[in-house]
Amino acid sequence: AVIGEGRVIRNTGSSYIVRLDNGDELQCRIKGNFRIKGIRTTNPVAVGDIVTVAKAADDADYITAIAPRSNYIIRRASNLSKESHILASNIDLAVLVATLREPVTTTTFIDRFLATAEAYSVKSALIINKEDLWDEIDCELADALKNLYESIGYPVFFASASSGKGIPEITSFLSGKITLLAGNSGVGKSSLINAIVPGADLRTGEISDIHHTGTHTTTFSEMIDLSGGGALIDIPGVRGFGTIDFKPEEVGHFFPEIFRISRDCRYSDCKHTGEPGCAVIPAVEEHYIAESRYASYLSILEEASEEAGADKYRK
Ligand code: GDP
Ligand code: ZN
Numbered sequence: 001a002v003i004g005e006g007r008v009i010r011n012t013g014s015s016y017i018v019r020l021d022n023g024d025e026l027q028c029r030i031k032g033n034f035r036i037k038g039i040r041t042t043n044p045v046a047v048g049d050i051v052t053v054a055k056a057a058d059d060a061d062y063i064t065a066i067a068p069r070s071n072y073i074i075r076r077a078s079n080l081s082k083e084s085h086i087l088a089s090n091i092d093l094a095v096l097v098a099t100l101r102e103p104v105t106t107t108t109f110i111d112r113f114l115a116t117a118e119a120y121s122v123k124s125a126l127i128i129n130k131e132d133l134w135d136e137i138d139c140e141l142a143d144a145l146k147n148l149y150e151s152i153g154y155p156v157f158f159a160s161a162s163s164g165k166g167i168p169e170i171t172s173f174l175s176g177k178i179t180l181l182a183g184n185s186g187v188g189k190s191s192l193i194n195a196i197v198p199g200a201d202l203r204t205g206e207i208s209d210i211h212h213t214g215t216h217t218t219t220f221s222e223m224i225d226l227s228g229g230g231a232l233i234d235i236p237g238v239r240g241f242g243t244i245d246f247k248p249e250e251v252g253h254f255f256p257e258i259f260r261i262s263r264d265c266r267y268s269d270c271k272h273t274g275e276p277g278c279a280v281i282p283a284v285e286e287h288y289i290a291e292s293r294y295a296s297y298l299s300i301l302e303e304a305s306e307e308a309g310a311d312k313y314r315k
Helices: 107-119 136-152 167-173 189-196 248-254 256-261 280-285 291-314
Strands: 001-012 015-020 026-031 050-055 061-067 072-076 084-089 094-098 123-129 156-158 178-182 222-227 231-235
Touching: 001 026, 001 061, 001 094, 015 050, 015 061, 026 050, 094 107, 107 123, 107 136, 107 248, 107 291, 123 136, 123 189, 136 156, 136 256, 136 291, 156 167, 167 189, 189 231, 248 256, 248 291, 256 280, 256 291, 280 291
Parallel strands: 026 061, 094 123, 094 178, 123 156, 178 231
Antiparallel strands: 001 015, 001 050, 001 222, 015 026, 050 061, 072 084, 222 231
């Protein structure tokens, strides 16, 4: 018998925690085939899904239907695997937590995250954490990054989970939205969640000495309610975010400032790697497009081209 509808707020690996509209939380398993056509996923049900729950004859609770997702974000389950993992669904925003030191988040990593969000048509923003550690040069770098990304259209917040700097602004920005929060481990994502959501009580890790990565990592996505409405979806930070398969000819579409200028390229399939009449390369030379962004574009393009070549070879 159907018990009701609710949202999946946690994935424990073997089961899913569903919060019903009346606030009750049920531990559910899956009944039925919810596979997404054309993609092999390790988890058929994702945190964020709106689902129907029913009680079976054995008295256990089951997810029996998933409402159509407005969006979902996946990543490859492992580097070698063709299987994907759905990190979250039905989100309003994707935010990357980055740091300038301890650990260093590369602009390539940031750009890959932003391009992936573009690919899913999800709005995105950046939080640069650990502001309390910045010296003068870091402050200049942070300002330069803020100017760069905000000029493209991505809001950038500076924060310190330690001192509380930036937390009120971030909290009001996130209020009412369902936000996927990503970040390499060690950047202070858990500490930030604890600062934004008093009582969330996430465990925070110490930075390990050799790899400069946090020792504590969440294994599954989890949804954490915000007091002013909306929620954060904390995704496991081990391998980062954004290993989706781009087609080489599409990569430029996911860099808004490159895409805008590429309309002036002579050839519509221009990859901006030295083709005659390319408008993008002069724009990089004239600093209308940041070199770091163009470098990230090239690295994703190269990966996409290798992938496309490998696919051809396999066929
Ligand atoms: P996560 O792996 O991204 O969830 O990172 P954690 O929240 O576990 O934090 C990793 C380490 O960074 C811990 O030792 C935190 O105490 C530290 N940390 C987190 N935020 C800040 C911050 O704003 N400033 C400083 N100095 N350290 C921070
Ligand atoms: Zn071009």
